[in-house]
Amino acid sequence: MRSFNPPKRTLMGPGPSDIYPQVLQALSRPTIGHLDPLFIEMMDELKVLIKYAFQTENEFTIALSAPGSAGMEACFVNLVQPGEKVIVCRNGVFGERIRQNVERCGGIAVVVDDEWGSPVTEDKLQAAVTQHPDAVAVAFVHAETSTGALSDAQALANIAKQQNMLVIVDAVTSLGGVPLKVDEWQLDAVYSGSQKCLSCTPGLSPLTFSEKAIEKIKSRTHPVQSWFLDQSLVLGYWSGEGKRAYHHTAPVNSLYALHESLLLLQEEGLEQAWQRHALAHQQLKAGLTELGIQFVVDEQYRLPQLNAIYVPQGVDDGQVRQRLLNDYNLEIGAGLGDLAGKAWRIGLMGYGARKENVALCLQALKDVLS
Amino acid sequence: MRSFNPPKRTLMGPGPSDIYPQVLQALSRPTIGHLDPLFIEMMDELKVLIKYAFQTENEFTIALSAPGSAGMEACFVNLVQPGEKVIVCRNGVFGERIRQNVERCGGIAVVVDDEWGSPVTEDKLQAAVTQHPDAVAVAFVHAETSTGALSDAQALANIAKQQNMLVIVDAVTSLGGVPLKVDEWQLDAVYSGSQKCLSCTPGLSPLTFSEKAIEKIKSRTHPVQSWFLDQSLVLGYWSGEGKRAYHHTAPVNSLYALHESLLLLQEEGLEQAWQRHALAHQQLKAGLTELGIQFVVDEQYRLPQLNAIYVPQGVDDGQVRQRLLNDYNLEIGAGLGDLAGKAWRIGLMGYGARKENVALCLQALKDVLS
Structure with a gap:
C-alpha cells in the first residue's frame, strides 16, 4: 500500500463541489491546539463569516464538527422533545430524512407531501398548519439536492409564523448559491454543509439558531438525547466570553x-455569488437545450446550482457517467431515490459555477452522447 | 479579515498531537467524489489499515465522520436499548462521559468508581458484574486522557466475558501508543480518535465492532435514536460489496x-511505535524527576503518551503554559475536571514521541520554572 494520490477531477455532481485552491492550501496549514488563543481568535472570525453567509445576527452561529446530516440531527434533537409534533414538508430524499429524524427523537411527524421535482406547496402547508395548531415546528428543505427544486423559504416561514411555530430549514445546498436571508425571513434553525456552494472540503455543518430556538432549548424538560449534538454543551466552547470550555476536540484544520472559503465568499460578496451561479446555470441550460436534454424541475423552481436532468432515452446512465469520469476526469451526479437511473445531477456550486466548467461539461456530454 | 496563518507550534498537550508532515500533505490533495471508484478503493485500504492498528479482523471497522466523542456515542446508541443496564467504570472525565451517554440513550448506568489517577480496579468490576448479571455490557476507558492512567483492558474484558457481557472500550488515547489487541482481548466495540497517537488531524473516529456487537445491533427491537450514528445505515457505505449506498458525504480529505497516518504506522510497525512511546516517556520522566516534578499516576499505571504531572507548589499554572506557548511555541495541556489548575498534561503522542520534543519540553520548562 502506498500514499493515496487522487487525480484532479472536475467535480460537477451534487457535492463535494470543486474546492477553491486557496481552501486546500488553508487546510494543510500547521495544526495548532483547539484551545490555543490564536485558534479561538480564528473561531471568532469564523462566527462572523458564517453569520454573513446566513445573513443573520444570531449569537448562536457555529460550524458543527460533522457533516450536514449531523447538522440536521442537531436541530431536531435540540428543538423537539418526545411527543411534540413537527410538520415536515417532503418533496425529496432530504425531506424524508427529516421525517426520520423527527421520529427518532420521539417527535410526531405530520408529513406534507409534494411531488419529487416540485417545490413545497404553500397551500398544503397552510392546510397542515391550520389542522395542527399544536405543532411546535415546521421543517422543510430549501433546496432539495435530490431533485434540484427550490422552495420559497420566506413564504413557508410566514405560514409557520402565523401559529408561532419554529421554522427549521435545510439549507445544505442553498447556502451561498441562492438568496437565503435567515433574519429577514425569520428562520429559527438553519443548517448547511461545507461541501456545496461554499466549495470547502466536506465534513462540517454551518448552523445557526435564533433567540427563539435557544429559548426552546433552555425550556426543555427532557434532556437532549445526544451528548455530542447537545448544543447547550457546545455553547460554552463557541461563546465569545473569555475562557472556552472543552467539549470535544474541534476539527482544527477543517x-x-x-474560514478560508467563507472569506472568499465575503470578498466576492453574496449577491455577486448568487448572480454568478445564476449565470452559469443559464449557460448550462442553453447548451443542454441544444443537446435536446430535458430538466426535471419546471423553470421557475429550478436551482441554478443543482441541475437535475433526465437521462435521454436509450442511453445507459452508468456508462455515460463512467466515460465522463474516466475520459474527462469529470464527475456528474447520479439520480437519487425515486430518480435513481432516470436522472443526472449537474452541480454548479461555489467555485464550480464557472464558464470553463460549463464548457467542459457540455462538450464532454456532447462527445459521449454522440 | 485575512487568511488565517497559524504559527508552527510543538503540540505536547492531550491532543491534537504533532501532525506528521506527510499527513498535512495528504490532507490537501485534490478532493474527489465520495462515490468515486478511486475513493472507494482508498476506503478499502483504509479499512485494512484501521484493522491493523486495532489488531482485529472485524469486518465492521471504519472511520466515523466525526470526532472521538461521536465515536463514543455511536457505540452506546447502537448497542444499548432503553432500559438495558451497562456497567460503567469511571476513573476520570471520559468514564463520566460514558455514563452520560448510557443514560441519554435510555440505558441504566451502574457506575464503578475509582480514584482519578488510578486505573479501573478489577475487584470492583468483578463485584459489580456478580451483582448485576443482567447488565448487557461493561464499558471502560483504556487510557484516561484526563489523568494519564492506563487500565488493564484484557483483565477487565475477561471479567465481563464471564457473564457474556459486551465489552465497550474507549481507546481514544491508547490506539497506537500502547498495546491494544481487540481480537486477542475479545473487545466488542472500540472507538478512538485521529488526533492522538495516530498524529492525524482531529475530526475522525476509528471504530470497530465485533460479530457479537453486530448481532446485538441486528437483534434490536427499538430503533437507534440517532440517524447519523445508526451504524446499520453506515454499513452499506463501508461494506466491501460492489456498489456503495449513499449515507452522508464522507469527509474526503480528512x-x-x-490513510496516510495509518500507512506511516504500518511502515513503522505497531510494536516499534509502542516502544518509541515508552522510550520517549522514560526520557521525559528522567528530566522531570531532575526538575523535582511529581507524576499524578503511580509508575506501573502511567501512560507513556500522556504524562499528568503536578504543578509545583507556588507556581502559576496558566502563566507557565502561556509563557511556553508565547516564548517557545510549545503547547502543553492544562488539567481537566478534578485536576484543573493542579496538573499539567504532557503528551508524547505519535509523531510527537521524539527525542527533540522531549528535549524542547524539558529545557523550556526548566527555563520558565527557574
Whole structure:
C-alpha cells in the first residue's frame, strides 16, 4: 500500500463541489491546539463569516464538527422533545430524512407531501398548519439536492409564523448559491454543509439558531438525547466570553478551510455569488437545450446550482457517467431515490459555477452522447 | 479579515498531537467524489489499515465522520436499548462521559468508581458484574486522557466475558501508543480518535465492532435514536460489496489524511511505535524527576503518551503554559475536571514521541520554572 494520490477531477455532481485552491492550501496549514488563543481568535472570525453567509445576527452561529446530516440531527434533537409534533414538508430524499429524524427523537411527524421535482406547496402547508395548531415546528428543505427544486423559504416561514411555530430549514445546498436571508425571513434553525456552494472540503455543518430556538432549548424538560449534538454543551466552547470550555476536540484544520472559503465568499460578496451561479446555470441550460436534454424541475423552481436532468432515452446512465469520469476526469451526479437511473445531477456550486466548467461539461456530454 | 496563518507550534498537550508532515500533505490533495471508484478503493485500504492498528479482523471497522466523542456515542446508541443496564467504570472525565451517554440513550448506568489517577480496579468490576448479571455490557476507558492512567483492558474484558457481557472500550488515547489487541482481548466495540497517537488531524473516529456487537445491533427491537450514528445505515457505505449506498458525504480529505497516518504506522510497525512511546516517556520522566516534578499516576499505571504531572507548589499554572506557548511555541495541556489548575498534561503522542520534543519540553520548562 502506498500514499493515496487522487487525480484532479472536475467535480460537477451534487457535492463535494470543486474546492477553491486557496481552501486546500488553508487546510494543510500547521495544526495548532483547539484551545490555543490564536485558534479561538480564528473561531471568532469564523462566527462572523458564517453569520454573513446566513445573513443573520444570531449569537448562536457555529460550524458543527460533522457533516450536514449531523447538522440536521442537531436541530431536531435540540428543538423537539418526545411527543411534540413537527410538520415536515417532503418533496425529496432530504425531506424524508427529516421525517426520520423527527421520529427518532420521539417527535410526531405530520408529513406534507409534494411531488419529487416540485417545490413545497404553500397551500398544503397552510392546510397542515391550520389542522395542527399544536405543532411546535415546521421543517422543510430549501433546496432539495435530490431533485434540484427550490422552495420559497420566506413564504413557508410566514405560514409557520402565523401559529408561532419554529421554522427549521435545510439549507445544505442553498447556502451561498441562492438568496437565503435567515433574519429577514425569520428562520429559527438553519443548517448547511461545507461541501456545496461554499466549495470547502466536506465534513462540517454551518448552523445557526435564533433567540427563539435557544429559548426552546433552555425550556426543555427532557434532556437532549445526544451528548455530542447537545448544543447547550457546545455553547460554552463557541461563546465569545473569555475562557472556552472543552467539549470535544474541534476539527482544527477543517475549520481553517471553512474560514478560508467563507472569506472568499465575503470578498466576492453574496449577491455577486448568487448572480454568478445564476449565470452559469443559464449557460448550462442553453447548451443542454441544444443537446435536446430535458430538466426535471419546471423553470421557475429550478436551482441554478443543482441541475437535475433526465437521462435521454436509450442511453445507459452508468456508462455515460463512467466515460465522463474516466475520459474527462469529470464527475456528474447520479439520480437519487425515486430518480435513481432516470436522472443526472449537474452541480454548479461555489467555485464550480464557472464558464470553463460549463464548457467542459457540455462538450464532454456532447462527445459521449454522440 | 485575512487568511488565517497559524504559527508552527510543538503540540505536547492531550491532543491534537504533532501532525506528521506527510499527513498535512495528504490532507490537501485534490478532493474527489465520495462515490468515486478511486475513493472507494482508498476506503478499502483504509479499512485494512484501521484493522491493523486495532489488531482485529472485524469486518465492521471504519472511520466515523466525526470526532472521538461521536465515536463514543455511536457505540452506546447502537448497542444499548432503553432500559438495558451497562456497567460503567469511571476513573476520570471520559468514564463520566460514558455514563452520560448510557443514560441519554435510555440505558441504566451502574457506575464503578475509582480514584482519578488510578486505573479501573478489577475487584470492583468483578463485584459489580456478580451483582448485576443482567447488565448487557461493561464499558471502560483504556487510557484516561484526563489523568494519564492506563487500565488493564484484557483483565477487565475477561471479567465481563464471564457473564457474556459486551465489552465497550474507549481507546481514544491508547490506539497506537500502547498495546491494544481487540481480537486477542475479545473487545466488542472500540472507538478512538485521529488526533492522538495516530498524529492525524482531529475530526475522525476509528471504530470497530465485533460479530457479537453486530448481532446485538441486528437483534434490536427499538430503533437507534440517532440517524447519523445508526451504524446499520453506515454499513452499506463501508461494506466491501460492489456498489456503495449513499449515507452522508464522507469527509474526503480528512480520510486521505487518516490513510496516510495509518500507512506511516504500518511502515513503522505497531510494536516499534509502542516502544518509541515508552522510550520517549522514560526520557521525559528522567528530566522531570531532575526538575523535582511529581507524576499524578503511580509508575506501573502511567501512560507513556500522556504524562499528568503536578504543578509545583507556588507556581502559576496558566502563566507557565502561556509563557511556553508565547516564548517557545510549545503547547502543553492544562488539567481537566478534578485536576484543573493542579496538573499539567504532557503528551508524547505519535509523531510527537521524539527525542527533540522531549528535549524542547524539558529545557523550556526548566527555563520558565527557574
